[in-house]
Amino acid sequence: MERLRYFSEVLTLELIQEKCNNCGMCVKVCPHEVFEMKDKKMYIVGRDFCMECGACKRNCPQGAILLDVGDGCGCAAGIIQGAFNGTAPSCGGPDEGTCCN
Amino acid sequence: MGCSDQKCGCENSNELVSLQLKVPANDCGCQTTSDGPVPTSKRYIIGSIQTKASEIPQISTRLDWKDYLGAFKVRWGIRRDYYRVDPGLYAIGIPNERSDVFVTANYKFTFDLVRKNLFGMNAWLLVLNTKGVNVWCAAGKGTFGTKELVRRIQLTSLDKIVIHRQVILPQLGATGVAAHLVKEASGFTVIYGPVRATDIPAFVQANYKASKEMRRVKFDWYDRLKLVPNDIIYNMRYLLAMLIVISVLSGINTNGYSIQQALRNIIPIAKIVAAGYIAGIVLTPLLLPYIPTRNFSFKGLIIGIIVSMLLFLNHSLDGSLIVNLAEIFFISSFSSFLAMNFTGASTYTSLAGVKKEMKIAVPVQVIFTALAVILLVLEIAI
Numbered sequence: 181m182e183r184l185r186y187f188s189e190v191l192t193l194e195l196i197q198e199k200c201n202n203c204g205m206c207v208k209v210c211p212h213e214v215f216e217m218k219d220k221k222m223y224i225v226g227r228d229f230c231m232e233c234g235a236c237k238r239n240c241p242q243g244a245i246l247l248d249v250g251d252g253c254g255c256a257a258g259i260i261q262g263a264f265n266g267t268a269p270s271c272g273g274p275d276e277g278t279c280c281n
Numbered sequence: 282m283g284c285s286d287q288k289c290g291c292e293n294s295n296e297l298v299s300l301q302l303k304v305p306a307n308d309c310g311c312q313t314t315s316d317g318p319v320p321t322s323k324r325y326i327i328g329s330i331q332t333k334a335s336e337i338p339q340i341s342t343r344l345d346w347k348d349y350l351g352a353f354k355v356r357w358g359i360r361r362d363y364y365r366v367d368p369g370l371y372a373i374g375i376p377n378e379r380s381d382v383f384v385t386a387n388y389k390f391t392f393d394l395v396r397k398n399l400f401g402m403n404a405w406l407l408v409l410n411t412k413g414v415n416v417w418c419a420a421g422k423g424t425f426g427t428k429e430l431v432r433r434i435q436l437t438s439l440d441k442i443v444i445h446r447q448v449i450l451p452q453l454g455a456t457g458v459a460a461h462l463v464k465e466a467s468g469f470t471v472i473y474g475p476v477r478a479t480d481i482p483a484f485v486q487a488n489y490k491a492s493k494e495m496r497r498v499k500f501d502w503y504d505r506l507k508l509v510p511n512d513i514i515y516n517m518r519y520l521l522a523m524l525i526v527i528s529v530l531s532g533i534n535t536n537g538y539s540i541q542q543a544l545r546n547i548i549p550i551a552k553i554v555a556a557g558y559i560a561g562i563v564l565t566p567l568l569l570p571y572i573p574t575r576n577f578s579f580k581g582l583i584i585g586i587i588v589s590m591l592l593f594l595n596h597s598l599d600g601s602l603i604v605n606l607a608e609i610f611f612i613s614s615f616s617s618f619l620a621m622n623f624t625g626a627s628t629y630t631s632l633a634g635v636k637k638e639m640k641i642a643v644p645v646q647v648i649f650t651a652l653a654v655i656l657l658v659l660e661i662a663i
Contacts (some may be wrong), residue, residue, distance in 0.1 A: 184627075186575050187634040208473050208491070209455035211498035212629065219533035233421065235455035248631040251423060253421045255625025256577070256639055259632075270634065271625075272416070 183212075188228040192248040193236075195224050201245035206236035206245065309441075322347065323366075325396065326373030330372040334438035339372040342400040348393050348411065355390050356507065358514035365413035370437040371396075374403035378444045381485070383474070384430065385451065386411040386419050391478075398478040404487070411434050420457030427459050431466045440468065449474045449489070452496055500628045503565045508626045512562050516619055523554045523615065534661060542652075549599040557612040560588040561619025566626075575580045578642030581620020582649075607656035614649035615641065 193214070195206075205268050206215045212229040215222060215236065234249035252258055252269030262269040323349060328339040355361045365387045373396060382405040385395045392408060400405065409429050411419035419425035434440070434448070447470040450458060460471035475484045475495035484491055527550050532543030566579045567573065572580040589612035592598050598605045621642055624630045 184570055184629050186630050187637055187650075189635050190633040191631065205460065209452060209474060209497065211453065211496070213493065213497060226618065227631065230631065231629050232633060234454045235420075235453075238457070238459045239455055239461070241461040247321060248633070252632055253418070253623075253625060254627075254630030254632045254635045256635050257622040257625050259639060271422075 183229060185227065185228055186231065186254075188230075189235070191227060191230050191232065192246065193227060193230045193232065194246040195222065196246065197222070197243045199242045201242050203245075205239045205241070209235040209239050245252065293594055296597035307447070321516035323368075324348075324395075330375065332378075332442045333520045334396075334441040335364060337370050337372045337405075337442070339375075340398050342373060342402075342404070344393055344397050352390055352393065356510050358511045359481040361511070362413060366392050366408060366431060368408045368410035370439065370442070371408065373399045373406055375402070376403045376405050378442065380404050380441065380443065382407055382443060382448045383452070383481070384448050385407060386414065386425055388413050388415045388417045388419075391415050395481070397425050398481045401480075405431060405439075405443065407437065407439065415458065416451050417453040420454045422456050425454050427462050427466070430458055430463055430596070434467045434469055445473055446470060451478070452476045452491065458468055496630045500569075502567065504628075505569060508623075509563055510627065512623065516558070517560055517618065518620065519615075520558050523557075526550055527554070553598075553608050553612060554615070556588055556592060557585060557615030558614065558619065560585045562623075564588065565616065565620040569627075576638050577624050577630075578617045578621035578638060578643065578646070580615050582617035582645070583621075584620070585616030587618070589613060603656050603660045603663075607653040607660070610649045610653040610656070612647045614653070614656075617649070618646050 181197065195215075199271060200222050202220055204217055204222070206222065211233065212226060212231060214223040214230050215228045216226060231254060232239060232249055234247060237245040237247040237249065252262065255269065255271075256279075258269040258271055261271065318433060324345065325340045326338045327341045330339050350528050351364060351637045354384070355364050367599065368387045380403050383395065384407045385391055387408050387410055392406075397404065409419075409425055410433070411429075416425050418645045421574060430448075430450075439448075440446075446468050448463075452473045453476055455473055460473070463469060463471050466643070472559065473491065474481060474489075474491055475491045476498055477495070480491070480495045524547075528543055528547045531546040531550060532538050532540055534542060561581045561584070565577075565584045567581065568584065572583055574580060586609065589598070589609040592610060592612075593605055598636045599609050600608070621639065624635045624638070
């Protein structure tokens with residue numbers, strides 16, 4: 181299947197190679213194959229496919245990944261809900277249960 | 282939310298919880314009080330396993346008709362917020378102190394999917410309290426997170442139940458869980474498994490290595506189709522709001538207001554609203570990769586224009602040419618708005634991207650709607 185892309189120009193993902201110890205954790209957690217290990221060194225190979233879920237940043241023990249994860253998911257309904265409630269993007273519903281599947 | 286949370290009201294619920302499920306006494310079971318009722322039927326519990334720490338409920342890996350009915354219902358958005366299981370540790374087969382520990386969310390739909398795919402294994406299933414939300418969304422919110430995982434490992438005395446020190450998490454939980462921090466706080470190593478529960482047997486067979494294929498999130502035609510029923514129900518409020526507002530306004534005429542006129546207009550208006558609804562909620566998601574532009578709202582706009590033009594060419598739109606034009610503007614704008622809301626259900630949009638999209642899309646939708654209104658005012662005035 182063709183890989184779906186969204187806007188890549190607003191993405192904030194960056195890998196600081198001086199900090200990276202090439203442990204490979206980011207490869208394991210990324211749902212969109214953004215990272216790849218080549219010759220025991222880590223590279224960003226699919227930046228356009230990044231959805232800023234933040235899994236790599238959270239699991240990087242070296243703090244080598246820069247990413248502005250933001251406050252909420254890539255969800256227009258959540259942003260609208262948040263705007264109505266005057267809060268950050270939220271899914272609404274009882275204790276935030278009605279979000280995406 | 283910890284048990285110390287004031288909203289929890291745990292003090293009244295201890296007895297109830299201990300009767301329902303043998304959770305460790307120090308787990309006040311906030312989930313039963315603050316998170317709404319949990320399903321009373323626990324047909325999936327088929328026995329119990331005695332361990333050094335406590336008696337662990339043993340669960341079936343076979344789903345019965347009620348599980349499938351429940352899955353069908355939540356797909357249609359029926360009582361979806363209350364489809365949950367009690368957090369805690371469960372036994373699959375006859376696990377021992379060397380058996381694997383899999384971790385999942387307490388959304389019953391997810392829980393069912395996982396236990397079904399653990400068929401034939403002897404393993405432990407650690408269910409986190411994600412307030413009935415699936416793994417990925419909960420991880421995004423942090424409820425499927427480092428804190429809850431560490432807390433649940435401690436509450437269940439997992440270190441007394443197994444002698445190894447590793448837990449297997451669904452890969453999508455990584456958004457909320459920092460593996461190195463879990464290790465620091467609990468001594469347990471986090472192993473990220475596959476994205477999909479159906480890959481668990483292959484993952485175990487491959488010596489706990491998730492292949493590239495297992496790690497990739499997909500969003501194919503069938504994945505999108507499965508989301509349609511829930512979106513139809515979830516967005517019904519917009520459909521009804523549009524129907525009511527436009528019908529009421531349609532009673533306005535040069536002589537003032539006519540209720541009869543408004544009532545007469547309900548059916549034709551329902552047709553227009555439904556066209557926009559189907560374009561935005563059914564057609565756009567299904568045709569997603571084939572519609573040009575990456576922008577969801579423009580995809581919806583394009584489908585809305587196509588649908589309304591087809592209706593126009595088929596002479597299915599009521600009223601004069603001016604009214605028809607207003608209808609085309611309205612259908613496209615409504616479809617665009619609904620398609621924009623599909624960003625959250627998709628698996629590849631970023632928050633920054635959606636914000637960028639909305640900056641352009643919302644004004645376009647407003648302008649299209651305004652044009653529709655202006656045309657209708659013209660129609661009345663002329």
